[in-house]
Amino acid sequence: MSLSAEHDDPMEFLIAGFMVRDRLDPETLSRWRAAFHAEVKRRGGVLGDHYVTAIAKSVLAEITERATRRFRDLLVPGVREFADEDVIEELEVALSDILALALKKIEER
């Protein structure tokens, strides 16, 4: 799958960055934070130096969900080349569990 698909979606930068946050240099991390802020603002969730929690959380949840899906789309075709359907199914379940835990953490904040 080409990662350059949907190039003009402002969420793409946030999605790609979420899964590799520890690999980002300070400048790119700063841009990622600014992009997150801009997205929350675009959705009406910025009040001065505060976020409307529900809106900011919904952005974070969407990033997490789409980033996991993106990661899955990158991972599964490669794994499929050497693994059978049971392994793929196990992988899908594992990714789904990981996502569910993250979304639960966001929801419970």
Place this chain on the structure above:
Amino acid sequence: MIDDETIATTAEILLLAGFNKQRLSQLEHAEVVVRLGPNKWPLVATIKALFADARRRSSEYSEAKARFERLKAERERLKLMKEGGEVCYTRELDEFGLAVYAAHVKFYGPLAARIGGRDLALRRLAQKELDIAQQGLSDEMKRLGEAIKEGKEP
């Protein structure tokens, strides 16, 4: 009979406008009103100018007051939302986002073991695919970052 030519004294203008000399002098310096000579004011033009100035000041005051009221309402709204836990500081959410990321990615480490089980060769292959997927995202991030640096939207 009063007309455009009617001349008034300073005392008459002060009486009609309800100003003191100092205020009238300020308005004269601001060129709001113009006297014709010592103790000589064009009555109609001066009164018209004073009304026009008063209306303008009133409008400015109303706008400033409306702005103040709006800011006050926003502060009150924010205060209520804070009390209700509906808002949080941006830095708190940023820290929370980092915590979500950390909690999320820690599960990717054991993913190869979960896929491969006891089959070490399968584990290695799975780990390789995990690395490729992560590298793909890193490359994309780099590309998007460069696009931003060059002034293009990602």
